[in-house]
Amino acid sequence: MNYSCTRYELKCNECGKRFGNQPLSACPDCLAPLEVVYDLEAVRGVFTREAIAAGPANIWRYAALLPIPEGFQPDLPVGFTPLVKATNLGKRIGATNLYVKNDAVCFPTLSFKDRVVSIALANARRFGFETVGASSTGNLANSVAAQAARLGLKACILVPADLEPAKILNTQVYGARLVRIDGNYDHVNRLCTLIADEYNWGFVNVNLRPYYAEGSKTVGYEIAEQLGWRLPDNVVVPMAGGSLIRKIRKAFQELVYLGLVEDKPVRFFGAQATGCSPISTAVKQGTDDIEPQRPNTIARSLAIGNPADGPAAAKMIRDSGGWAEDVSDIEIVSGMQELAETEGIFTETAGGVTTAVTARLYAHGRISPDELTVTCITGNGLKTTDALAGQYREERAVRPRLADFDVYLRELDGIAEPELAAAGEN
């Protein structure tokens, strides 16, 4: 069940042994995670600014540095999401050079998981799997279900039983088999590891994980290209398993190596919810040892208490001169509202985490106002509307008459004015 390819192959991060291409995620000898490595010299002259600009307006413009089996014809326009200058948010939090990478509108299922799943499923098909699966906190489930449907693969997806209803519905609608597990994500994940060991299924984040994880690099390529082929000073990234933040750095390093961007130090900042903060805790304590936590946060998509890439992420963040922060559930909701009110971007709870952490990094002086900073929004607010329950009153209905409307508006303002006056007196 392996295939040969000269452009890329699996390699052990710890002992350096190479394994060709096969559905395998851990080194059989030292058990460390495997990673896809490329023959970068082979793509020099192929992976150029011009060639990329001539490619399609989606992640496949970077196909030369993605582990896509020969002969696979990608047809979904995944990625290439907007990078927008966040002037209004910047004014609120004291930033003058802030950008938002908006994967809340990633195609087809509105999260950055569409990037990784498209790479994983290309390989699932090449390896001959008929059934694909995932352990998921929601976004991954949505994306695997949708893209498996498109490719004609069967999908079986395992999620924690308490997942948001929208994320469950957004998986079932594609015809995927969804299994709710009585436990948290770490329980689900462990079960999937056991299933992958027994069943001949392609689990995107278990035995296909090295390929899957490479899809995250496209966030980094896009940021650099959309900034006019230059690297930012800082990147703020939400952390669940700790993979995305490392892959953005890998993308930047590849671009530097191949001469597409000028080398410069980029600092990486990780964002977590306080209710599940094993990586940010490790960063703050100056250690690579991750103490597992039992997650308790509304940011369920980041609720991984025992993150596999945590040690490597913590080390990378500190080596880059960056930092990690975590924020409370109240701050997460405020972060969601703040991003929506200032930039018109409705993100899910994970994006509330990232926005609130970004604000804190400026407030604490860890990021200077004028530094070119990109904050990564990875999911859409429509999937976690329950986080905003009770935040907005349902107003009374108004009769369809101008006079009634007039009275109603005055009524609303009338409520607001005394409050303002009272606040002014204090």
Next chain:
Amino acid sequence: MSIKVSLPTAFTRHTDGRKQFDSAAENLPGLLADIDQTFPALGTQIKGEDGKLRRFINIYVNDEDIRFLGGETYAFQDGDEVMLIPSIAGGTD
């Protein structure tokens, strides 16, 4: 007193294909010593050069991460099901 130990397929090349075995170990250090004795090649694989358990292995007791139970100080109970699993998977959003 006896506990049931389960292994992933990746480890069975060191155990003559066995995925499960019983142990009379009283705690985690005892179990590692038992593995060294019974399956020396497995003992070498799951420990680093420093003699400690590799950080890429997670140990669960009855579905709970042993680190939540006190780690090396946890005293195995009769009938405990102990699982060794590489921490290969992890990230999702």
